[in-house]
Amino acid sequence: MEIYLFAKNLIQDAGAFIRERMTENYNIDSKSNRNDLVTDVDRETETFIYNRIGEKFKDHQIIGEEGHGFDIDDMKGVTWVVDPIDGTLNFVHQHENFAISIGIFIDGEPYAGLILDVMKGDLYHARHGEGAYINDTQLTDIKDTELKSSLVSTNSNWLVKDGIKKPFIQIVKDARSVRSYGSAALEIANVAKGTSSAALFYRLHSWDFAGGMIIVSELGGLTTTLLGEEMRILETNSILTGNKKIHSELVQYFKDDDEFIENHARFHGLD
Ligand code: IPD
Ligand code: CA
Ligand code: CA
Ligand code: CA
CATH class of the missing domain: 3.40.190.80 (D-Maltodextrin-Binding Protein; domain 2)
Incomplete structure (x- = not known):
């Protein structure tokens, strides 16, 4: 439970960090092509999350889009898979409709998933075997459709x-x-x-x-x-x-x- 609670607090803090940081100036760069953008806020948020996990759990592995853990080639122990801003184009153009996404695995098995809609403040979260929630409201099982x-x-x-x-x-x-x-x-x-x-x-x-x-x-x-x-x-x-x-x-x-x-x-x- 300790990791799950820690992750819920961390993603909320990272969301607050983004909301504050986006009120100041930041650079926008392109990566693989002119439509593949990354901002200082993406990088700084990943570093924020990376440092907080590292301070608390020294032996956890962390993979993040903006440069962390690209050399990780096994899933032994606890592995965090982090997107500091998913929907960077929305972040840049709309200032909404973007998320922080975190998946946590223990020895390669799913342990917990968290997605924060940063501007709406909706946190989707689930711990394996314990149900899934949006904020404090439990979500019901997905219904079959055609x-x-x-x-x-x-x-x-x-x-x-x-x-x-x-x-x-x-x-x-x-x-x-x-x-x-x-x-x-x-x-x-x-x-x-x-x-x-x-x-x-x-x-x-x-x-x-x-x-x-x-x-x-x-x-x-x-x-x-x-x-x-x-x-x-x-x-x-x-x-x-x-x-x-x-x-x-x-x-x-x-x-x-x-x-x-x-x-x-x-x-x-x-x-
Ligand atoms: C992108 C978004 C987009 C998807 C792209 C991703 P990013 O992530 O999730 O919806 O279609 O393939 O790369 O770069 O904004 O974190
Ligand atoms: Ca990206
Ligand atoms: Ca993404
Ligand atoms: Ca991203």
Whole structure:
């Protein structure tokens, strides 16, 4: 319990740090391309979280998007997987609709997941075997739904990417509707909350999905790659998370597309 309580306090403190820090000037840089942004606030928040964990738990491993733990290659002991700001583009353009995401694993097994919607103040959290909550309110198990009567979410980039786009386009046609909010962690939190039935992405890093995956699983939802394989925490993955019924329906769109399978295997090293 000590780690879980510590994590809940830490994520709230990190949220307060961001809300304060964003009222001052900060630099915005680009990373892999001109639309892949990072700010001083992303980096400083990761350092804030990293230092606080390190002061309290000297032997814990920490993986963070902005540079920590890239050399970690096993999940022995306690591993924290941290995204200090998920939805940096929303942070920069909207000043809302971004989150802090934390997944905690003990010897590779899910221990706890936390996602803080920083500006709304909603904390989604779950400890393995103890139920999932939004703030102090317990969430109810995720209900089975069919695609034709469901909202699902994805990143719209995947709808225009040659070689993989076909199943994504068919899903847009067959779903009730598709949403693209720009924070994978919050899109997975919506699945936990029941305001969306599934979230699917061609490529995410572990810091985008680790916290959400643990929360969804606590509510009876399922998270795998788009081809139904188990998620691997130390690698980039495709991801499909949702209630069990829609999950099995959606996985079939990808399994039935040979071109998708070929590109997925090549890109994600699964061949
Ligand atoms: C991004 C967001 C976005 C997702 C991207 C992620 P970041 O994370 O989660 O919704 O589609 O793939 O990289 O860079 O804002 O932490
Ligand atoms: Ca980023
Ligand atoms: Ca992210
Ligand atoms: Ca990030």
